[in-house]
Amino acid sequence: MLKAEINITLKRTVADPQGITIKHALESLGYKDLANVRIGKLVVIKLNFKDKKRAEQEINEMCKKLLANPIIEDYHFEIKEE
Amino acid sequence: MKFGVVVFPGSNCDRDCFYVIKDVLKKSVAYIWHKDTDIADLDCVILPGGFSYGDYLRTGAIARFSPVMKSIAGFARKGGTVIGICNGFQILLEAGLLPGVMLRNRGLHFICKYVYVKTENNHTRFTSLYNAEQILKIPIAHNEGNYYIDAAGLKELKDNNQIVFRYCSATGEVSEQFNPNGALDNIAGIVNKKGNVLGMMPHPERSSERELGAQDGYFIFMSIVKWLKTQRAW
Numbered sequence: 001m002l003k004a005e006i007n008i009t010l011k012r013t014v015a016d017p018q019g020i021t022i023k024h025a026l027e028s029l030g031y032k033d034l035a036n037v038r039i040g041k042l043v044v045i046k047l048n049f050k051d052k053k054r055a056e057q058e059i060n061e062m063c064k065k066l067l068a069n070p071i072i073e074d075y076h077f078e079i080k081e082e
Numbered sequence: 083m084k085f086g087v088v089v090f091p092g093s094n095c096d097r098d099c100f101y102v103i104k105d106v107l108k109k110s111v112a113y114i115w116h117k118d119t120d121i122a123d124l125d126c127v128i129l130p131g132g133f134s135y136g137d138y139l140r141t142g143a144i145a146r147f148s149p150v151m152k153s154i155a156g157f158a159r160k161g162g163t164v165i166g167i168c169n170g171f172q173i174l175l176e177a178g179l180l181p182g183v184m185l186r187n188r189g190l191h192f193i194c195k196y197v198y199v200k201t202e203n204n205h206t207r208f209t210s211l212y213n214a215e216q217i218l219k220i221p222i223a224h225n226e227g228n229y230y231i232d233a234a235g236l237k238e239l240k241d242n243n244q245i246v247f248r249y250c251s252a253t254g255e256v257s258e259q260f261n262p263n264g265a266l267d268n269i270a271g272i273v274n275k276k277g278n279v280l281g282m283m284p285h286p287e288r289s290s291e292r293e294l295g296a297q298d299g300y301f302i303f304m305s306i307v308k309w310l311k312t313q314r315a316w
Contacts (some may be wrong), residue, residue: 015191017188018186021190066139066147
């Protein structure tokens with residue numbers, strides 16, 4: 001079995017109000033040395049096949065079609081053996 | 083003349099839209115379940131507000147793959163009249179029928195209140211009954227209304243006069259102070275290039291009768307009726 005871990009984040013050029021709010025919260029807890037906080041999503045997909053090449057191609061398609069919105073989001077993924 | 087109100091799992095303004103068309107406008111209207119694909123008998127499609135698919139992943143991201151959306155894209159390509167309100171607007175953006183995307187509101191709050199918007203373009207089939215720059219009092223209710231598009235896209239919207247509504251003060255001042263959600267350029271509603279698809283975050287169906295506190299939204303629907311009347315004899 002293969003497992004794909006997909007990280008989806010807002011592009012650097014897009015403001016991330018959640019990230020900014022959490023940065024403020026962390027600073028109020030005393031962590032004053034933060035340059036930036038960005039929030040993203042983690043999608044974990046387990047695949048019923050072992051062909052890594054096919055997995056990469058299909059996961060890439062899934063990201064483009066549905067999982068990420070290319071106008072505001074970047075994604076990257078890793079595919080591991082399970 | 084027949085209106086269709088699309089119902090996705092999680093739509094919650096479908097009945098309000100249906101009511102306004104049937105009981106306020108006295109026009110024919112039907113619910114269109116999101117799995118239906120035959121919309122050939124419709125003259126106007128309404129994508130209502132709500133939380134289609136629980137807003138999972140991104141607002142509108144899953145609804146855009148509902149079977150009905152293929153028919154609606156074809157309907158829009160042929161010049162059919164489509165209006166997306168709130169979540170309906172978000173779905174139109176995800177489907178690529180309108181340009182841009184919605185981010186979370188700047189303040190991270192769900193905002194439910196009356197706002198004012200300025201009619202920036204009254205030369206559309208959705209706004210012809212408004213005066214130029216008319217200010218509407220109209221409610222918003224959303225968590226993701228922070229409209230975003232890149233600089234080139236914004237220029238295109240402006241060049242083609244596609245910005246229809248912008249958030250403003252009661253007297254029509256468009257500024258950051260009167261921007262409830264952080265939307266780029268105070269954008270509250272846009273049309274596509276052809277002008278037959280409108281997306282707007284404010285709710286005209288909640289402001290179509292005096293009893294509800296505002297009736298400025300009524301003229302969106304009446305503008306559509308007026309436009310449809312010019313298309314053929316009913």
